[in-house]
Amino acid sequence: MNAGAQPAKSSPALSAGSEPVDPVYRQIRDLVYKVSGIYKTEEKLYLLAAGCGRRMKQLSAKTSREYWDHLTAHPSRDGEMRQLLNEITIGETCLFRSQPQLDALRKVILPEIVADKTKQVTRRLRIWSAGCSTGEEPYTLAMNMMEESAGTLRNWTVEILATDLNDHSVETAKAGIYGDYALRSTPDYFKRKYFVPVEDKKLQVRPEVKKLINFSRLNLQDDSRMLFMKGMDVIFCCNVLIYFDGSSKSKVINHFYSNLNFSGYFFLGTSESLLNLNDKFHLVHFPGAIAYWKPSLKSGKL
Amino acid sequence: MSTPVAANVITQVRERVKAIETMPSIPQVFLPLLDMLNLPPDLVSLNEVVKLVSYDNTIAAQCLRVASSPLFGLAKSPDTIKAAVISLGLRRVQTILLTCCMGKAFPAKDWPLDPIVFWRHSLGCAMVCRQFSEKMGGGDREKAYMAGLMHDIGFMVNCMVFPKEFGAAVKYALERQIPLDVAELATMGFTHCESGRALAELWNLSDDMIHVIAHHHNPERSGTAQPLVALVHLSDLLCRMRALGYGYYERQKVDLVEDPAWAILLREHRKLDGVDLVRFSFELDEAVEGISHLVSTIMAGGNP
Numbered sequence: 001m002n003a004g005a006q007p008a009k010s011s012p013a014l015s016a017g018s019e020p021v022d023p024v025y026r027q028i029r030d031l032v033y034k035v036s037g038i039y040k041t042e043e044k045l046y047l048l049a050a051g052c053g054r055r056m057k058q059l060s061a062k063t064s065r066e067y068w069d070h071l072t073a074h075p076s077r078d079g080e081m082r083q084l085l086n087e088i089t090i091g092e093t094c095l096f097r098s099q100p101q102l103d104a105l106r107k108v109i110l111p112e113i114v115a116d117k118t119k120q121v122t123r124r125l126r127i128w129s130a131g132c133s134t135g136e137e138p139y140t141l142a143m144n145m146m147e148e149s150a151g152t153l154r155n156w157t158v159e160i161l162a163t164d165l166n167d168h169s170v171e172t173a174k175a176g177i178y179g180d181y182a183l184r185s186t187p188d189y190f191k192r193k194y195f196v197p198v199e200d201k202k203l204q205v206r207p208e209v210k211k212l213i214n215f216s217r218l219n220l221q222d223d224s225r226m227l228f229m230k231g232m233d234v235i236f237c238c239n240v241l242i243y244f245d246g247s248s249k250s251k252v253i254n255h256f257y258s259n260l261n262f263s264g265y266f267f268l269g270t271s272e273s274l275l276n277l278n279d280k281f282h283l284v285h286f287p288g289a290i291a292y293w294k295p296s297l298k299s300g301k302l
Numbered sequence: 303m304s305t306p307v308a309a310n311v312i313t314q315v316r317e318r319v320k321a322i323e324t325m326p327s328i329p330q331v332f333l334p335l336l337d338m339l340n341l342p343p344d345l346v347s348l349n350e351v352v353k354l355v356s357y358d359n360t361i362a363a364q365c366l367r368v369a370s371s372p373l374f375g376l377a378k379s380p381d382t383i384k385a386a387v388i389s390l391g392l393r394r395v396q397t398i399l400l401t402c403c404m405g406k407a408f409p410a411k412d413w414p415l416d417p418i419v420f421w422r423h424s425l426g427c428a429m430v431c432r433q434f435s436e437k438m439g440g441g442d443r444e445k446a447y448m449a450g451l452m453h454d455i456g457f458m459v460n461c462m463v464f465p466k467e468f469g470a471a472v473k474y475a476l477e478r479q480i481p482l483d484v485a486e487l488a489t490m491g492f493t494h495c496e497s498g499r500a501l502a503e504l505w506n507l508s509d510d511m512i513h514v515i516a517h518h519h520n521p522e523r524s525g526t527a528q529p530l531v532a533l534v535h536l537s538d539l540l541c542r543m544r545a546l547g548y549g550y551y552e553r554q555k556v557d558l559v560e561d562p563a564w565a566i567l568l569r570e571h572r573k574l575d576g577v578d579l580v581r582f583s584f585e586l587d588e589a590v591e592g593i594s595h596l597v598s599t600i601m602a603g604g605n606p
């Protein structure tokens with residue numbers, strides 16, 4: 001955008017400050033996308049630059065060009081890319097991280113699943129939050145499902161499975177106590193309805209919400225345990241696969257495919273892509289959200 | 303989806319559109335410019351375009367400002383149409399001029415469909431059509447752009463000619479969170495495709511453009527212009543899923559690859575298969591701000 005001719009609006013060609021972005025970071029952005037499926041938009045490019053900056057300090061690399069060589073030249077490149085991914089994906093999470101995903105789930109997916117399963121005896125919905133970190137995601141899902149319990153999900157049982165590799169995270173998740181930062185995107189309506197105030201001005205999730213969720217430790221790379229995860233209607237695995245390389249990623253995705261029921265859905269984080277790791281899933285769009293769909297048996301497009 | 307609209311309804315719509323005296327007055331340079339876009343590039347000269355545009359100073363001024371939008375790629379406003387053509391190419395400048403003309407034909411008013419929302423969608427669609435055809439290689443990018451820009455003009459016709467009926471249709475769509483064309487058909491018995499077509503015929507647009515306007519919700523009904531219509535159909539869906547829709551939540555799941563339009567387009571452009579739709583969506587999200595800005599420039603009228 002031409003800053004001179006226009007009012008001072010945030011411009012995509014400029015970083016958070018007003019320094020123009022070093023074009024090398026666009027190259028790094030493309031490389032990161034190719035390796036991990038994470039896309040840093042122009043607006044978020046400064047975060048990528050900051051992550052690179054921290055790595056450059058570690059490596060005593062002086063210029064972005066020099067750092068680019070670390071990322072692209074043998075033998076360091078695979079290891080360095082992993083380090084960079086760690087930098088730009090630090091265990092960040094919060095409640096209500098993606099409203100469009102929740103809308104897609106409540107407004108489109110649930111009615112579809114309910115209509116689909118209505119002839120079955122067991123009216124049970126199973127959702128899996130894979131890589132749930134400290135619990136923000138599964139609690140968000142649980143509260144939103146409770147909102148539907150008098151409507152679309154009337155007479156349905158909802159089970160939410162929440163797993164993470166990190167023991168400490170799982171313990172924190174079970175406690176369900178959150179401060180302002182984790183709650184920054186949570187609507188007041190939900191805060192009032194589903195939380196109780198506890199010490200330090202924090203809020204704790206009500207027991208009724210916790211009741212829907214089953215927390216446990218699970219390594220997504222543990223094939224024998226992954227085989228047992230069956231009958232999922234929807235899987236959320238947001239901002240997790242970024243930690244894996246291509247082959248372990250595709251292994252996990254194939255597991256997810258078998259873990260899902262027919263007509264089930266799989267969500268990634270909002271800036272992630274599956275790339276071309278699995279061609280059995282259909283890419284589907286909802287307003288503001290992308291998901292992967294396991295075709296139904298009757299669609300005959302397996 | 304929608305059932306075909308009966309021939310007699312189409313005739314009625316056409317009669318009513320014709321009868322309206324306050325039909326959008328498109329700037330005089332619009333139609334000659336659009337015709338030029340259909341000519342082989344070597345038959346159109348810079349001087350002709352410059353001469354044409356000199357009849358309408360406000361359009362020229364606006365064009366220069368729009369040319370510096372990030373979506374058209376110039377960092378600085380060119381001083382003259384000639385300078386713009388040197389940096390952007392004649393055809394690109396022609397489409398910018400046409401975009402400005404369209405903005406003038408349908409100015410901001412308190413209509414059932416907010417013109418700002420309408421223009422964001424139309425421009426978004428124009429950009430997506432152009433980018434799609436860039437990614438597919440081959441095909442006429444500027445023509446794709448124009449097709450995207452004009453596909454929904456029927457909505458503006460509805461606002462002007464059938465404001466009450468269309469107002470009810472919009473309300474119906476919002477309440478049920480369903481696509482606008484479905485709501486139009488349910489409440490009015492015809493859609494913006496029929497009214498848009500009536501205007502397109504009145505304006506003597508090319509057959510391709512008429513097909514785009516009339517069939518973009520059912521590309522398989524277009525006989526001759528199928529790939530172009532299919533391109534617009536897919537771009538329209540993508541825009542509606544990425545914050546460039548009609549300003550309300552549509553309860554919809556869109557599977558572009560399974561859409562019949564995908565197969566139509568794929569027959570023509572094998573490279574479509576390689577388009578990374580997720581990355582494309584992310585790029586589109588990035589363009590939203592620029593598009594909104596462009597809309598305000600276009601709606602601002604001739605003088606800054």
Ligand SMILES: C[S@@+](CC[C@H](N)C(=O)[O-])C[C@H]1O[C@@H](n2cnc3c(N)ncnc32)[C@H](O)[C@@H]1O
Pocket residue numbers: 089090091092093094097130131132133134137163164165166169218219220221237238239240243269
């Ligand atoms: C950034 S958090 C994502 C939290 C939440 N899903 C979200 O999107 O807000 C990533 C989580 O993935 C977990 N993780 C990384 N590798 C894993 C593995 N192999 N198995 C299970 N979880 C893993 C980490 O422990 C971390 O809690």
Ligand SMILES: [Fe+2]
Pocket residue numbers: 453454483494518519538
């Ligand atoms: Fe339309």
Ligand SMILES: [Fe+2]
Pocket residue numbers: 423427453454538
């Ligand atoms: Fe449209």
